[in-house]
Amino acid sequence: MAKKPIRVLHVIADFKKGGIQAEVMYPARILSKEDVLFDVMLLSDTIGYYEDEFKKYGNIYRIPLKKKKTKIGRFLSIFTNYVYVQREMNHFLREHPNYDAVHARHIILNAPCILAAKKAGIPVRIAHCAVDRPKGKFKDRQYVTWYLAYCAGVLRRNATHCFGVTKSAVEYLCGEGNGSVMKNPTIALDKFNPEIYKNITSDNRIHLIMVGSYGERKNQRFAVDILKELSISHPDTTLTFIGYSRTPSDPYLPNLKEYVKVLGLKDKVRFLPQDADIPAEMAKATILLIPSLQEGLPNVALEAQAMGLPCFVSDAVSDECNCGICSFFPLSIGAKGWADRIIEYVETNGYGKHFVDMSEWDNCKICQEYLEYWRGKPLRL
Structure with missing residues (x-):
C-alpha cells in the first residue's frame, strides 16, 4: 500500500541562489514525485532566484522582517523579530494546520518558528543550522550569544529534531551534546559528473x-x-x-x-x-x-x-x-x-x-533520509 502523502513547510530567510536555498530545492525536485507536498515560508519580501521554479512544487508564503536603519533599531530587532515571527507563524498555522512537518533553517529565528509549530500540533519540528559558530572578527556580540543560548534551550525543549551541517553547527544551534550532524542534499551527481x-x-x-x-x-x-x-x-x-x-x-x-x-x-x-x-x-x-x-x-x-x-x-x-x-x-x-x-x-x-x-553525498540518497525524518523517524544520537 502506498504511503500517505505528507505536507512539509520549509522556513528560510529568502529564495536567493545559495546553499540553504538549494537544500530546499533539491528535495522539492526529487520528492515531489513521491507525493510530498512542499510549501515555503520566506522571512523576506525580496523576490528570489528560485521562486518561479518552486511554484511548480508548492506555495510561497512570506513574513517579511522589518528593516531597521539605526544601530539601536538593529539591536532591538533581534528580540522584536522573535516576538513578531512567533505571532505571525501562530496566525499562519491556525489558518494552515495540515502540515506534517515544519523544517526551519534560520539560525536566529528557528526558535519562534518551532514554538509556533508545537503550539499548532505539528508532529515533526526540525531546526537546522548551516553555519558554524562565528570566530575572530565575525564572532557574535555578547547579546547575540545570550539570545542564541536562550533559543538553544527553546529548541531542545520543543524541536523533535535538531540538525547541523557540521558538529560545530549543531552545537551553535542547540548546545554541546545535543542534536545530530545531517548531510545536505546539494550535489546532483548526474550533473556534477x-x-x-x-x-x-x-x-x-x-x-x-x-x-x-x-x-x-x-x-x-x-x-x-x-x-x-x-x-x-x-x-x-x-x-x-x-x-x-x-x-x-x-x-x-x-x-x-x-x-x-x-x-x-x-x-x-x-x-x-x-x-x-x-x-x-x-x-x-x-x-x-x-x-x-x-x-x-x-x-x-x-x-x-x-x-x-x-x-x-x-x-x-x-x-x-x-x-x-x-x-x-x-x-x-x-x-x-x-x-x-x-x-x-x-x-x-x-x-x-x-x-x-x-x-555518500548523492542528493537522491540524502533526500530519502530527509523524507524518513519528515515522516517521523526519531533523531539519531
Whole structure:
C-alpha cells in the first residue's frame, strides 16, 4: 500500500541562489514525485532566484522582517523579530494546520518558528543550522550569544529534531551534546559528473575558480592577490569568479573589479553570473579556491570534489568538507604562501583531475533520509 502523502513547510530567510536555498530545492525536485507536498515560508519580501521554479512544487508564503536603519533599531530587532515571527507563524498555522512537518533553517529565528509549530500540533519540528559558530572578527556580540543560548534551550525543549551541517553547527544551534550532524542534499551527481566533460583536457596552465556570493567573508580579494603572485612565475594563470552580490547596493563586487584593474589583471579574470554552467567551468579549472574568513560546510567544495577538482581551503573552514582532495592552509601565510603551495601541488600532481568517491553525498540518497525524518523517524544520537 502506498504511503500517505505528507505536507512539509520549509522556513528560510529568502529564495536567493545559495546553499540553504538549494537544500530546499533539491528535495522539492526529487520528492515531489513521491507525493510530498512542499510549501515555503520566506522571512523576506525580496523576490528570489528560485521562486518561479518552486511554484511548480508548492506555495510561497512570506513574513517579511522589518528593516531597521539605526544601530539601536538593529539591536532591538533581534528580540522584536522573535516576538513578531512567533505571532505571525501562530496566525499562519491556525489558518494552515495540515502540515506534517515544519523544517526551519534560520539560525536566529528557528526558535519562534518551532514554538509556533508545537503550539499548532505539528508532529515533526526540525531546526537546522548551516553555519558554524562565528570566530575572530565575525564572532557574535555578547547579546547575540545570550539570545542564541536562550533559543538553544527553546529548541531542545520543543524541536523533535535538531540538525547541523557540521558538529560545530549543531552545537551553535542547540548546545554541546545535543542534536545530530545531517548531510545536505546539494550535489546532483548526474550533473556534477566528470564523465559528461571527459573530452575537456588540461592545457597545462593554472586555472583558478571561486564560486559563491561576493563579500568580505568569502574573501575574493585574497584570491586576486593569489593570482597576482602566481602571475610572476606562471603568467598564463587565470581566475574565474562565479557569484552574485547579496544586495544591489553592496560595494564589494564593484570594488573587487576595480582592484583587479588596478593590479593590471583584467585580462586574466572573468566574472560570471550565478546562473553560469558551474560543472562545465569546474571541468576547465585546475584548483577551486575557498579562502573564506568564516564558513559552515561549503557545498561548492563537495561539488568540486565530485568533479575531481582539488580544493585549496582556508583553515577557518570545517575539515568535514574534505572528501579526499581538499588542502587546508591558514590565511596568515599570505597570498604568496598560497601561491607557492599551488605551484608545488601542480608540479607534484599535475594539472588534471583527481577523482574520489562522492556517492555518500548523492542528493537522491540524502533526500530519502530527509523524507524518513519528515515522516517521523526519531533523531539519531
